[in-house]
Amino acid sequence: GLNLTNIQGDIVIGQLKLHETFLFFSIVDAATFKSKLRSDILPLVTNAGQMLKTETQPDTLVNIAFSQNGLSALGITDNLNDAAFRAVFLLASNTVENVDATLKTVTSALGASIKEAYSLQAAARKGNQEGHEHFGFLDGISNPAIRGFDDNPLPGQARVPPGEILLGEANDNITRPAWAKDGSFLVFRQLQQLVPEFHKYLTDNPIVEPHLTRAQGADLLGARMVGRWPSGAPVFLSPNADDPELGADSHRNNNFTNSRCPFSAHIRKSRPRADLGEDKENAHHIVRGSIPYGEDVTPEEAAANTTTIERGMAFVAYQSNIVAGFQFMQQTWLNNPNLQNTTGFDPVVGANHGDARWSQGNLDPTDPTKNFTLLNDFVISRGGEYFFSPSLSAIADKLSA
Ligand code: N7H
Structure with a gap:
């Protein structure tokens, strides 16, 4: 089985957080950082085994991941990938007070050995929108079950060999440095969502059927764009x-x-399921651990159909191979208009280098080939990075001192 106490907790749990802060930083003083990492930070790092039972879950989950530059700063030159930020802390809890308190503990322990580059406070939405992303759809439903971690998958859940998410485990066939085992690549993207603009598009382009009101026709188009209500x-x-x-x-x-x-x-583009057969699909899974950021749409923004306050998704995806995971999903599926008999771009998150997108593929049930033109993107990347989320033993034996 998997050595769960060696695997950082966020990699396997999926999307279940109410508050999360992402602290991006660079390492200014590698020697001090390495020693504090061993003495003060490692004891705080939450492992996957702890997350399995509520009794053993900490008040605040603490995870750490390094970009290629971050690893270089620590003297690790094995080539894993390329990046600009050096490292990131992920701190997640049910309360913002817990997150802030732990953040203080972490930053005072590390002192001047790190320099904060950027921080993002993210939080689940409130009330009946809890668990829903900003366009209004429930998120965190479909994450793959990793064999050895979750052996009781729900009906329809993908089952993946652990090596698809964790380096050095079964089905990760790439040669890795030994210390990389049980780590995972973390793709982070701050994805702004233009929520009033998205809703305006639906309102302007409702599915027209005799039994539907205009509002119902708009809702139906939204559901067909996502694949879920x-x-x-x-x-x-x-x-x-x-x-x-x-x-x-x-x-x-x-x-x-x-x-x-x-x-x-969106959900068929990002997981074709039976379209490709389990085998082919199986090479391209990610574990999503995303959380919304920014406040809900204000009445003023809704009235003007225009975003003035930034909101979106702090998108987090784990996989053992970024090319086969996130990049393949984005380039070969979401942003590829020719996936299945020329169906167009993913109408929700797809992108065409900022140019207008088109989408059909049975979006309108009354006219399966009807073409929808999407002049503007509804999701805009504000930036992001590739990180490596190492095992606890790699932190202890390789990355710290
Ligand atoms: Fe997506 N959305 O609200 O439209 N996503 N996604 N995603 N997404 C999913 O099944 C959304 C993004 C995947 O197994 C749901 O958990 C938004 C990127 C995958 O059936 C909803 C953004 C990538 C799945 C959304 C966004 C993916 C999935 C249904 C950006 C990959 C699982 C809830 C702001 C590169 C598919 C659920 C499956 C589901 C939305 C981004 C991938 C509602 C708003 C960038 C693999």
Whole structure:
């Protein structure tokens, strides 16, 4: 089985946080940093084994990951990837007070050995939107079950060999330095979401059917663009209207093959399921650990159909191979208009280098080849980086002193 106490906790738990701060920093004084990392930080780093039971979960999860530059600053020259930020702390908890207190502990321990470059405070949305991303859709439903960590997958959940997420485990066939085992690559992106603009697009382009009001037609287009209704109910299982009971039922809400889901829907683009067959699909999984940031749309923004306050998703994806995971998903699936019989771009998160996008692929059930033109992106990357989230033993034996 997997050595769960050696694996950082955020890699395997998925999206279950109420508050999370990302502290990006550079290492100014490597010798002091290495010694403080061993004496003060390592004891705080949360492992996957701790996350399994509520009794052993810490008040605040602490994880750390390094960019290629961060590893270079520590004298590690094995080539893993390339990056600008040097390292990042992920601090997650049910309360912002816990996060802030732990942040203080971490930064005072490290003192002048690090220099803060940037920090992002993220938080789950409030009330009935808790667990929903800013466009309004329930998130965190479909993450792969890693064999050896989660051996009781839910119906429809992908099962992946551990080496697809963790380096050096079964099915990671790339040669790695020994210390990299049980680490994972963390892709971070600060993805701004233009929420009023997204809703305006739906309102302006409703699906027209005799039994639908204009508002219902707009909701139906949104659901077909995502592949799920706001409650999480999949369009495949509930084609005509949202079904909150289905959306909330983890034994039913992921149990489908996609065939009645629009080809260009975000969840079909990012996980083609039976379209490709399990084998091919199996090479391209990520564990998402994202969380929203920014406040909800204000009445003024809604009235003007225009974003004035930045909000979006602190997108986090783990995999053992960035090219096969995040990059493949983005380049070969989401941003590739020719995936399945020319279906266009992912209408929600796809991008065409900032140019207008088009999307069809049965977005309109009354006219499967109808083309939707999307003049502006609804999701804009504000920046990001590739990091390596090492095992606890690598932190102890290789990265610290
Ligand atoms: Fe996506 N959204 O609200 O539209 N995503 N995503 N994503 N996404 C998913 O199943 C969203 C992004 C994946 O197994 C859901 O948990 C938004 C990127 C994958 O069926 C919703 C943004 C990438 C899945 C959203 C965003 C992916 C998935 C359904 C950006 C990869 C699982 C909830 C702001 C490069 C597919 C769920 C499966 C699901 C949304 C980004 C990938 C609602 C708003 C950049 C693999």
